[in-house]
Amino acid sequence: MGRHLDFRSLSDDCLHDCTSSNVLKIMESSNKREGGSWIVKLFFLLSLAVLVYVAYSVTKVFYRKKQVQKEISNLQEEAVKIERDNNDLKDKVAYFESKDFQEKEVRDKLSLQLPDESLVVVKPGLTKEKESGPIEAAEIDRRLDNTPIYKKWWNYFFKY
Numbered sequence: 001m002g003r004h005l006d007f008r009s010l011s012d013d014c015l016h017d018c019t020s021s022n023v024l025k026i027m028e029s030s031n032k033r034e035g036g037s038w039i040v041k042l043f044f045l046l047s048l049a050v051l052v053y054v055a056y057s058v059t060k061v062f063y064r065k066k067q068v069q070k071e072i073s074n075l076q077e078e079a080v081k082i083e084r085d086n087n088d089l090k091d092k093v094a095y096f097e098s099k100d101f102q103e104k105e106v107r108d109k110l111s112l113q114l115p116d117e118s119l120v121v122v123k124p125g126l127t128k129e130k131e132s133g134p135i136e137a138a139e140i141d142r143r144l145d146n147t148p149i150y151k152k153w154w155n156y157f158f159k160y
Contacts, residue, residue: 068104106112113119
């Protein structure tokens with residue numbers, strides 16, 4: 001509802017009655033209203049800039065929070081894995097400290113035995129050989145097969 005000055009619409013009587021001081025007052029009040037709208041625009045732009053900055057900061061904080069949560073979960077998984085490995089190592093240490101393991105190592109590495117035990121050594125070359133009778137007969141039948149090679153290939157690819 002701003003009041004605008006339009007000198008063309010003023011009548012001649014009004015122009016004679018208006019002094020220069022009255023015109024200046026009217027122009028100053030008009031400029032103040034326009035200056036007020038300039039301040040509102042500036043305030044709006046500054047508010048918009050602050051809002052954008054706050055939104056950026058909040059987004060950055062949420063992204064960082066997500067990264068920290070991801071790192072925490074990775075570290076928790078690693079802690080579980082280390083705990084599992086630690087338990088495996090404890091089990092191995094317990095086994096290595098057991099009498100059974102120590103006895104086995106003494107027998108294997110030092111070739112010691114208990115007083116009531118006797119040692120038996122089996123050499124690989126002294127075992128009984130396989131019977132060659134049935135294997136030789138099958139080999140002879142295979143060698144005596146006089147089927148031509150092209151029939152063998154045909155049977156190989158087309159017969160089950």
